[in-house]
Amino acid sequence: MxxxxxxxxxxxxxxxxxxxxxxxxxxxxxxxxxxxxxxxxxPAAEMAEIAQDLFTNRAGAALQYGVTEGYTPLREITAARLRDKYSIGSPNDDLIIVSGGQQGMDLSAKAFLNENDTIICENPSFIGSLNCFRSYKANLVGVPLQFDGMDMDKLEETLKTEKNVKLIYVIPTFQNPTGRVMSLEKRKKLLELASRYDVMIIEDNPYFELRYSGEYVPAIKSLDTEGRVIYVGSYSKILSPGIRLGFVCAPKVVMGKLVVGKQVTDVHTNLFFQMLAHDFLSRYNLExxxxxxxxxxxxxxxxxxxxxxxxxxxxxxxxxxxxxxxxxxxxxxxxxxxxxxxxxxxxxxxxxxxxxxxxxxxxxxxxxxxxxxxxxxxxxxxxxxxxxxxxxxxxxx
Ligand SMILES: Cc1ncc(COP(=O)(O)O)c(C=O)c1O
Structure with missing residues (x-):
């Protein structure tokens, strides 16, 4: 065949x-x-206890279809923590639950990239995202990654010379593969350039809470005043990757597009694990x-x-x-x-x-x-x- x-x-x-x-x-x-x-x-023991409760007392809800945006209490607890602790998300934003951060990149690419549109990435970068962008037949352009983040001069040159630049993809904190952190100055410069050339930014931030030394650097999303940043987060590294729970915080207008994109991909993220994660976050001390x-x-x-x-x-x-x-x-x-x-x-x-x-x-x-x-x-x-x-x-x- x-x-x-x-x-x-x-x-x-x-x-x-x-x-x-x-x-x-x-x-x-x-x-x-x-x-x-x-x-x-x-946290397997805590999860086992919650799972038992879910199957015994709330199986009807946990095993039923849910809404594409995600389980409301999990969306709320996630959005509140990001907002209160890290100033991520504004009243113009919405937060949805996705099937791992990886799906956040996929939905953003689906929403913004036509074939041959350009997406600028740090070079090197996370292979899962690069392959995702490749799968949309986008034009991937790498900008060298320095010790303190993307080379901003090269980024500006690229923005000037490349056609149809739609997105800039960055992993600003504990980058995969390098572990490097983008400086605050560069985060501000990135926003300024994205604004000048009218390009959206995907901020992929699954590692930022795994800090062992040094000072916290604010998320790019928390510095954004224009609705230019799609923020992608994940529970993979702080709860477990097998539960496949991530989240996206983005301007409401953008979110509308991501939600229709998600609807045709997987209808919604596994509801049982969304409820389980919510219960873990509300009953136990995540910090x-x-x-x-x-x-x-x-x-x-x-x-x-x-x-x-x-x-x-x-x-x-x-x-x-x-x-x-x-x-x-x-x-x-x-x-x-x-x-x-x-x-x-x-x-x-x-x-x-x-x-x-x-x-x-x-x-x-x-x-x-x-x-x-x-x-x-x-x-x-x-x-x-x-x-x-x-x-x-x-x-x-
Ligand atoms: C930089 C980066 N982004 C996103 C992901 C995807 O994580 P998940 O889909 O498990 O949330 C990973 C996983 O290793 C990663 O390293």
Whole structure:
């Protein structure tokens, strides 16, 4: 049978990370490749208690169809927390629940991008979003990411020269893959440029509450006075990713379009888990829960950084992130992180080559991304030491 697939799907390649994760199915491989939270952070006992109550006392509601915008009490509790704690969201905005932050990007792309419209992305950026934008046959243009966020001069040049620029996609806080944070000055500059060139911004912010050091930097959305920011958040990293709960806060007019887009995609997000998350947030102390996650990840970050200090020496640079789940490591420009990861794979340790996150994924990158939330402390020590063996072999030292 010759299947006649669409150009849209034919042009999409399986994510390199998914391919690497296949290797990590082998239990003897130590994986720093996935971006998964630690299983220890899932509030499973509390969720079990709520689930029992939902099935016993409220099954009629929890197992019924719901509205596309989401379960109202969860929308309200989410919107109130964002507004009161972080000044995110104005009276002109609405907040809906989506099936993971990933769906927020998909709905925004669906609402704004015609074929060949331009979306500007940080380079490197989150592969799930890049693939989402590719699936709309958009023109993806990468702007280099500096230590303090997107290069604003290059962004302005791009805004001047590219046609039909509709969206700028950024992960300003603990960026995936780099862990970097966009400075406040650049956040303001980004808003100013977006306003001058009349472009919408997608602010993807799933990691900002996982801060282990340094000072909080306000969300771009909280600085927006024009209704130019679509804010995408997620419960994946602070509750659990398997429940697939994210949220979008955007101007009401924009939200109308996202909601019709969602209606034809999945009608609504899983109602049982929306109710479960709402009950968790209203019965338990989310702030204490996040504080526990932070303590765990802070210690894992520090463990991986010490292991790198000890084993990598001068061979490879690593950036100590103030939060998030990743450590971004780089070799001088002439090297190839993908070659290095191939050698490390043979030694039983997996990490993701930087090229996987490039807007043009045929480019070579001397970087490698390491995740520290999922591996155990023992795996961190052993895996980083094995990776150092791979480095010695690759660099011929
Ligand atoms: C930057 C970024 N955005 C969005 C997502 C999607 O998260 P979810 O769909 O689980 O909310 C991820 C997941 O790893 C991510 O790293």
């Amino acid at each position: 010759n299947y006649n697939f669409s150009d849209r799907i034919n042009e999409l390649k399986p994510s390199a990370i998914r391919e690497i994760l296949k290797v990590t199915q082998n239990p003897s491989v130590i994986s720093f490749a996935a971006g998964n939270p630690s299983v220890e952070t899932f 204490e829960h996040i504080e526990k996650i932070r303590a765990l990840y802070r210690s894992k970050r520090d463990a991986m950084i010490s292991a790198m200090e000890k084993s990598f020496g001068e061979m490879m640079n690593f950036e100590k992130p103030d939060g998030g789940l990743f450590i971004w490591c780089g070799l001088p420009e002439e090297y190839d992180g993908a070659e290095l990861c191939k050698i490390s794979g043979q030694k039983g340790v997996a990490a993701v080559p930087g090229s996987s996150f490039l807007v043009n994924d045929r480019d070579v990158s001397p970087y490698v991304r390491f995740n520290f939330s999922l591996p155990t402390y023992e795996q961190i020590d052993k895996g980083i030491s094995l990776f150092a063996d791979a480095l010695r072999e690759y660099l011929g030292r």
